[in-house]
Amino acid sequence: MMAQVDDPAPAARRPRGRPRKSETRVDTRALIVAAAATEFTAKGYDSTSMRAIARRAGVDPSLVHHYFGDKADLFAETIRAPLRPDRLVAAVLDGPRDRVGENLVRALVTAVDDPKVSKRAVGLLRTALGQEFAAALLRQFISREVLGRIAATLGGEQAELRASFAASQMVGLLVARYGVRIEPLASASVEEVVRRVGPVIQWHLTGGGPLDGGGTPGE
Amino acid sequence: MMAQVDDPAPAARRPRGRPRKSETRVDTRALIVAAAATEFTAKGYDSTSMRAIARRAGVDPSLVHHYFGDKADLFAETIRAPLRPDRLVAAVLDGPRDRVGENLVRALVTAVDDPKVSKRAVGLLRTALGQEFAAALLRQFISREVLGRIAATLGGEQAELRASFAASQMVGLLVARYGVRIEPLASASVEEVVRRVGPVIQWHLTGGGPLDGGGTPGE
Numbered sequence A, B: 001m002m003a004q005v006d007d008p009a010p011a012a013r014r015p016r017g018r019p020r021k022s023e024t025r026v027d028t029r030a031l032i033v034a035a036a037a038t039e040f041t042a043k044g045y046d047s048t049s050m051r052a053i054a055r056r057a058g059v060d061p062s063l064v065h066h067y068f069g070d071k072a073d074l075f076a077e078t079i080r081a082p083l084r085p086d087r088l089v090a091a092v093l094d095g096p097r098d099r100v101g102e103n104l105v106r107a108l109v110t111a112v113d114d115p116k117v118s119k120r121a122v123g124l125l126r127t128a129l130g131q132e133f134a135a136a137l138l139r140q141f142i143s144r145e146v147l148g149r150i151a152a153t154l155g156g157e158q159a160e161l162r163a164s165f166a167a168s169q170m171v172g173l174l175v176a177r178y179g180v181r182i183e184p185l186a187s188a189s190v191e192e193v194v195r196r197v198g199p200v201i202q203w204h205l206t207g208g209g210p211l212d213g214g215g216t217p218g219e
Helices: A009-013 A020-043 A050-057 A061-067 A071-078 A085-093 A097-112 A115-130 A132-154 A159-179 A190-206 B009-013 B020-047 B050-057 B061-067 B071-078 B085-093 B097-112 B115-130 B132-154 B159-179 B190-206
Strands: none
Touching: A020 A050, A020 A061, A020 A071, A020 A132, A050 A061, A050 A071, A071 A132, A085 A097, A085 A132, A097 A115, A097 A159, A097 A190, A115 A132, A115 A159, A115 B115, A115 B159, A132 A159, A132 A190, A159 A190, A159 B115, A159 B159, A159 B190, A190 B159, A190 B190, B020 B050, B020 B061, B020 B071, B020 B132, B050 B061, B050 B071, B071 B132, B085 B097, B085 B132, B097 B115, B097 B159, B097 B190, B115 B132, B115 B159, B132 B159, B132 B190, B159 B190
């Protein structure tokens, strides 16, 4: 399935009104994304390399890096991810350690409350529940780029186990609020969700936080 | 779509080797389940009555009650529910108030760790994420028979809101452990899951419990 594509560079010699360069760029991008989809599906997220994707697309590896910064970028494009959980998590992990829970929940819910994002997120979850290769891909991506990053930053005993339980509450929040739309949760304000789920994520990840003291959630 | 069915009673007069009675029973049951599926889909869980199902099936309402104890029974049969969350919850609510979280998690995980059950549970979740009428049905059933029961029994401020957040952690546990199978959670022992999720459910529902004191989950 090797294919030859034009190098995008010679566009400067083209006459006005013929946006050949951008057309070529779109084609090349699409070709790389299609090759990536094939590679990810065949080998999984962890075992797929940017080099193998370039080889399958029939382009130079530098071109793949030119269009896509890293493998997570390319994967997100391949599955048309509605948001970048890896970037969202990286941003939150840069903040205060004792507010990771509430900041993660606030960032996720604020982003996914956009109907276009939630529709796509629910569609991805549905696919992952129906097709084993989709589940495997999503699982590897989440483990490597999201949970692995959280565990490495927060450290501590059983950091990966903790991160996977935090993920279960985050995924459940997505399904309950945007998928099945269980009320009153589905209509609750962002800050209500932050008050009730933030401490749970904090506790899953670090075992401490605002749940200490026997308080009542959100009151 | 009315249909006549034989009354199952006259089987005693049939010759040996012709299990007419049980055949008829199966047919009548199937007829009622089919009628129920149509009614539930058209009107939703809350607005469907046993009487309307009987009318659509062309049988006497007493026959519907004979085969199915109540509407929840009939609904569970209609969606081929792999377990009865309403009964599971009712049993747990009969136990100690301060152990509702851990008992709910233990009962759910123990039941769904059976591969036949988890396959069916994941299939139902996938359907609910893909079809609005399925989501609406599942939402109404969960609200009425599961969350409503929890809220009525535990009471307190914002009991329904609390119950819906507890549901988000339970659903997320199902998706993460049996659907996407996020590790290490997916391979964790039942008791590990109970230690890490039980306190979360307890806190969602009652705002107190084993999370008090700043301990580290599961340690």
